[in-house]
Amino acid sequence: MANKNPLEITDKDEMRNWSRSMRAQGKTIGLVPTMGYLHEGHLSLIQESHKQTHLTVVSIYVNPGQFSPTEDLSAYPSDFLGDIQKLKSVPGGVDVIFRPRNLYDYGNKDDGVGGGVGWDQEGGKVVSCVEKSGMEHETWVRVERLEKGLCGISRPVFFRGVATIVTKLFNIVEPDVAVFGKKDYQQWRIIQRMVRDLDFGIKVIGSELVRDDDGLAKSSRNVRLSPDDRQKALSISKSLFKAKFAAENGQIDCQELRNAVIQAVHEAGGKIDYAEIVDQESLEKLEEIKRPAVFCVAAWFGNVRLIDNIEINV
């Protein structure tokens, strides 16, 4: 199939109208939500969408609602022109690039420049998820059990922001299928649960994690690693591979498996946020691996927080 020139849409009504007109023609629509700075991991999500639906929408939106004031929203990398090139070159192409400007601006008279969630009214720049007064955004979707562990401990507003923006994107794009990366394992499970609990008529697909040749999990944040830290960060994937091998050969004690990973990352100079072995669906902590598990790690190298995980099916 020749590559298509994707339609670029910024207006949410125009986006919904496009979807409805395509549906009226019997076409099915896949949505791949991204925050841009695309890499091969994202492109694999698009290819997954191609398998499922006639048409694919890729959204590019750095969501202020999922960053706390102390987090790296302003440092989040961005390269829209590069993203467009990548989306044109992905096999099969994409049909729509949905790039809204501000999904929390409802045009209220009493708002400042940006309106909505945590806009810095001085510079018109997104800074955090803090709520303000008046007529601004105040509706949040929470997946109350799954949001609490793993990344939810150090990032308490993160999954509230993710569930809310995904709900908004679902309601704007109205897709048949949405594809999420298993790199963000907890996020994927949270979206699955949300879709079940809120009865969205949408199928959620989890797409396999993609790694660089040396094993580092692909992430938009990797670009912020120094060459030295990038080398050190390999300790995460290397120790996870070892843990999986050990577990599949009978070493099912989670404390011992966790200690080995924590030690490897620590010795490489990383700072562990968490290293947990949990049930693949409920994300409850396990003491022994006797059912399908996933080993999830978050660690800092320099000022970059990386996450990685590996499924273990003994």
Place this chain on the structure above:
Amino acid sequence: MANKNPLEITDKDEMRNWSRSMRAQGKTIGLVPTMGYLHEGHLSLIQESHKQTHLTVVSIYVNPGQFSPTEDLSAYPSDFLGDIQKLKSVPGGVDVIFRPRNLYDYGNKDDGVGGGVGWDQEGGKVVSCVEKSGMEHETWVRVERLEKGLCGISRPVFFRGVATIVTKLFNIVEPDVAVFGKKDYQQWRIIQRMVRDLDFGIKVIGSELVRDDDGLAKSSRNVRLSPDDRQKALSISKSLFKAKFAAENGQIDCQELRNAVIQAVHEAGGKIDYAEIVDQESLEKLEEIKRPAVFCVAAWFGNVRLIDNIEINV
């Protein structure tokens, strides 16, 4: 127009499929969510829907997610056969009666009989909104500012439950328009805000409150009033009418207006939950009526909690 025999649907996939097939034929769909035990107030919502759309779906579902363990869920009146008769006799009829059995049952193996939100596993009966462990419902939609005042003070889980079930119904029925009664003024404003904040492609209509000839606001709960309490309960609407008249004739001090209503209800033998004059949109308390306001009252007569309100546009 001759009255139609409404289609009765209990399965959520069947409901969504019906909506999608109608939409594919170019029909627009109105949703009137109810908890059954229908009265003229509900029928006026249906007539409002007829004005807006080709087709009308009435849902009948007593939502356990919006009752706390101490509230009157088990006492909530029910008369499905009577409801059917009323829906057949309403001018223009309705197209679908959507009557799901349990919208919180996801068929999990580790659930009890009812599954989901607060099912009493002994009797298989809905009793409250309390969350349980495991794979059960855990996703909640909160409209964090608007849910806090008025009814939110004495019913802290109520609007969380309302926003969540309405989201579920929206995702199952996929309507173009949804009609809510202004009798439940705070609920109507919360749903409007939720639809804005979550970008639902749905138009929310607020339909005027309907009263009995003597002024009592129509409510499914009125049937539980003793004849004596029903007489006494007229103190609410009578004092609200007086307040509106006074405000429109220059008496704009909210404290004085509130005191008069509180005293009238108290003298009639009622117990005030709240009597507040608030901004019509933000629901923020007012000291003087200088912009569009609504006077909202909740009061107990016997073991029945009634709400009423009146808009004041000076």
